[in-house]
Amino acid sequence: MKPIRPVGIVGYGGYVPAYRIKASEIGRMWGNEGCALPIVEKAVAGPDEDMTTIAYEAARYALVRARIDPHEIGAVFIGSESKPYAVKPSGTIVAEALGIGSQLLAADYEFACKAGTEAFQTCIGLVSSGMTKYAMAIGADTAQGRPADELEYTAASGGAAFIFGLKSEETVAYLEGSCSFTTDTADFWRRAGQPYPRHFGRFTGKPAYFRHVVTAARMLMEELGLGPEDFDWAVFHQPNAKFPVKAAKMLGIPKEKLEPGLLVPYIGNTYSGSSPLGLAATLDVAEPGDRILMVSYGSGAGSDAFSFVVQDAIEEKRPLAPPVRAFIARKKYVDYAFYARFRGKLLK
Amino acid sequence: MKALAAITGAGCTKVGEHWERSLLDLAVEACLRALEEAGNPPVRALYVGNAASELVNEQGNLAALLADALALEGIKAAEVRAGDASGALALHQACLDVSLGQEGAVLVCGVEKMTDVMAPEVERVQMLFEDSRSTFHSGVTVPGLCALLTALYMERYKASYEDIVLFAVNDHRNAANNPCAQYPFPITVETVMGSPLVADPIRLFDTAGIGDGAAALVLTRPEEARKACDAPVAVVASEVATDRVNVCEREDLLCLRSLRLAAKRALKRAGLEINRVSFFEVHNTTSILGILALEALGLAEPGRGVELLREGEIAIGGRCPTNTMGGLKGRGHPWGATGIYQAVETVWQLRGEAGKNQVEGAEVGLAHNMCGLGSISCVHVFARWEVVS
Numbered sequence: 001m002k003p004i005r006p007v008g009i010v011g012y013g014g015y016v017p018a019y020r021i022k023a024s025e026i027g028r029m030w031g032n033e034g035c036a037l038p039i040v041e042k043a044v045a046g047p048d049e050d051m052t053t054i055a056y057e058a059a060r061y062a063l064v065r066a067r068i069d070p071h072e073i074g075a076v077f078i079g080s081e082s083k084p085y086a087v088k089p090s091g092t093i094v095a096e097a098l099g100i101g102s103q104l105l106a107a108d109y110e111f112a113c114k115a116g117t118e119a120f121q122t123c124i125g126l127v128s129s130g131m132t133k134y135a136m137a138i139g140a141d142t143a144q145g146r147p148a149d150e151l152e153y154t155a156a157s158g159g160a161a162f163i164f165g166l167k168s169e170e171t172v173a174y175l176e177g178s179c180s181f182t183t184d185t186a187d188f189w190r191r192a193g194q195p196y197p198r199h200f201g202r203f204t205g206k207p208a209y210f211r212h213v214v215t216a217a218r219m220l221m222e223e224l225g226l227g228p229e230d231f232d233w234a235v236f237h238q239p240n241a242k243f244p245v246k247a248a249k250m251l252g253i254p255k256e257k258l259e260p261g262l263l264v265p266y267i268g269n270t271y272s273g274s275s276p277l278g279l280a281a282t283l284d285v286a287e288p289g290d291r292i293l294m295v296s297y298g299s300g301a302g303s304d305a306f307s308f309v310v311q312d313a314i315e316e317k318r319p320l321a322p323p324v325r326a327f328i329a330r331k332k333y334v335d336y337a338f339y340a341r342f343r344g345k346l347l348k
Numbered sequence: 349m350k351a352l353a354a355i356t357g358a359g360c361t362k363v364g365e366h367w368e369r370s371l372l373d374l375a376v377e378a379c380l381r382a383l384e385e386a387g388n389p390p391v392r393a394l395y396v397g398n399a400a401s402e403l404v405n406e407q408g409n410l411a412a413l414l415a416d417a418l419a420l421e422g423i424k425a426a427e428v429r430a431g432d433a434s435g436a437l438a439l440h441q442a443c444l445d446v447s448l449g450q451e452g453a454v455l456v457c458g459v460e461k462m463t464d465v466m467a468p469e470v471e472r473v474q475m476l477f478e479d480s481r482s483t484f485h486s487g488v489t490v491p492g493l494c495a496l497l498t499a500l501y502m503e504r505y506k507a508s509y510e511d512i513v514l515f516a517v518n519d520h521r522n523a524a525n526n527p528c529a530q531y532p533f534p535i536t537v538e539t540v541m542g543s544p545l546v547a548d549p550i551r552l553f554d555t556a557g558i559g560d561g562a563a564a565l566v567l568t569r570p571e572e573a574r575k576a577c578d579a580p581v582a583v584v585a586s587e588v589a590t591d592r593v594n595v596c597e598r599e600d601l602l603c604l605r606s607l608r609l610a611a612k613r614a615l616k617r618a619g620l621e622i623n624r625v626s627f628f629e630v631h632n633t634t635s636i637l638g639i640l641a642l643e644a645l646g647l648a649e650p651g652r653g654v655e656l657l658r659e660g661e662i663a664i665g666g667r668c669p670t671n672t673m674g675g676l677k678g679r680g681h682p683w684g685a686t687g688i689y690q691a692v693e694t695v696w697q698l699r700g701e702a703g704k705n706q707v708e709g710a711e712v713g714l715a716h717n718m719c720g721l722g723s724i725s726c727v728h729v730f731a732r733w734e735v736v737s
Binding site: 036200201202203206207 | 365367368463466467542544545
């Protein structure tokens with residue numbers, strides 16, 4: 001899919017909470033000491049944080065880098081599966097806190113872990129069509145994992161925000177094209193009223209994650225006439241440390257191209273924030289002219305693939321806000337007891 | 349040796365996670381392969397071995413369903429259930445049917461699709477093959493029971509776990525050359541020891557995985573065999589025996605009595621000594637059961653089975669090559685299909701089609717399939733057509 005008029009990212013920001021729990025600490029809790037674990041440690045939202053505060057933090061940095069008047073933003077979309085309210089939009093909270101005016105379109109998106117890039121697609125369409133000058137897409141989560149479930153090792157908190165505008169000298173990276181691949185594949189779900197999602201074990205791999213990620217990426221490459229060698233960097237949805245590396249291998253992309261955006265070993269799976277945070281971290285190191293492949297994955301299931309080309313403005317805008325790696329380096333470990341308290345796993 | 353029945357066709361699917369295919373899809377594929385090999389003879393009866401389709405796939409009545417799917421209109425069809433011994437027990441029933449002396453082929457298929465449910469449900473269903481009063485409701489699992497046996501074996505015979513899991517290592521080495529194996533790659537003792545603990549001392553790489561698969565055979569009366577195909581394989585014995593279902597009620601926890609009885613009857617029926625058997629396919633849900641099977645077959649004294657492993661005697665080229673195409677650990681263990689997979693692989697060996705895993709000069713093969721920890725054992729002895737009188 002290519003927009004009628006070229007669109008790009010004018011500002012971006014990422015945020016990861018300061019608290020961490022080591023996967024080995026979760027393993028200790030559940031009697032899995034000494035076993036191979038899917039990641040090293042994961043980010044844990046503090047007791048005064050939720051998805052909207054994480055989204056706000058990321059959006060604030062995006063706004064700083066965009067160097068625009070917040071009132072020029074005509075749309076705010078948040079993709080998440082940990083909305084504080086079942087009924088009441090989260091986008092309104094974030095927009096109001098950012099000082100964005102009320103002449104605004106706001107909505108929350110849900111598509112498991114790809115709700116954030118779903119918001120990308122809508123923003124790109126609104127800006128390209130001229131319906132709004134700037135539009136903001138946020139992917140953020142405080143993901144839920146049932147105690148003792150394998151998801152508990154990885155379900156983490158974090159988010160990233162992107163402001164889209166028509167391509168100009170202010171654009172840090174412009175969009176070459178995007179592609180979405182969607183099927184009805186029930187690999188992971190959470191029904192209304194349930195506190196934790198359910199998943200179908202190994203079914204979440206080959207027929208779900210790999211099929212959708214690889215197909216969306218291949219379709220995009222075909223549409224743009226590009227091959228894996230044309231991309232300088234690649235970012236995939238990161239449910240664990242293995243999947244994105246394997247997907248890259250299947251596509252013929254060397255592991256080194258994933259490195260800047262491969263955050264999962266140290267922050268966990270931030271769900272809707274996962275691939276957007278990876279993109280933000282990649283923009284933190286990319287050079288003008290670099291081409292970035294980004295592919296999200298949402299259970300249920302679908303993938304959005306994007307090709308972005310970095311522009312000169314990145315060099316001026318990058319230092320205006322902290323890089324994602326700064327948030328990853330800023331950490332305070334908690335044990336399982338604190339984690340249980342912070343994440344509301346104890347009945348009071 | 350006299351043939352009870354002739355195998356004129358054998359076929360199977362790859363064992364694996366067949367997400368996109370149904371139980372019936374798998375069964376049909378295996379049957380069509382076997383029938384094609386046999387030259388598509390008129391089939392008069394069908395036997396289906398399956399352990400748990402009603403619980404796992406919400407589908408019962410597999411015999412009529414498969415006959416219908418194969419367009420075998422009006423034939424006799426029956427379903428055989430005995431947990432993970434269902435496959436070989438179905439083969440036993442098919443052999444009995446052949447012995448009726450009627451004209452026409454008998455098709456036997458073992459099929460299981462386990463990935464329709466999550467692993468904890470698979471474990472739960474597997475325990476339903478045990479005595480629910482004494483065993484299932486205690487909460488123990490099959491790996492849990494095997495852990496008890498392993499610990500007892502280690503204590504009684506001063507064996508090390510590292511030696512016991514050489515059985516799993518042997519399986520994987522052989523599976524590496526089996527195109528239909530679920531895990532076609534070699535592993536080492538270190539791989540096993542580095543894998544997660546399932547039930548102390550049993551580790552993940554010591555247990556058969558969860559997989560889908562189907563295997564099928566076409567049987568005919570011995571006198572029809574040569575007409576049907578160039579290289580039939582003879583079934584020379586098909587025997588079944590039972591043991592106390594509750595392992596705690598057995599005289600000796602480390603004796604697979606059902607196997608001992610079935611093997612004794614089978615060898616007697618075939619008129620063979622155990623040393624005439626060129627290779628063995630045994631039922632190793634975990635390594636300990638494989639070792640106890642070797643001992644029950646009389647290949648080693650009780651407590652000496654690990655020596656066969658250490659000395660490489662169960663490897664291809666050894667004194668008693670075992671699980672030559674990967675066994676339950678390497679090829680995979682789709683419960684009700686396992687017994688037929690063993691038979692299909694035995695056919696490959698006896699026809700000289702086992703590729704890199706070919707046992708030189710293989711004339712007689714023995715396959716052992718059992719339910720759980722040996723509540724029921726089926727033993728089949730197969731032979732090259734040329735050595736049957």
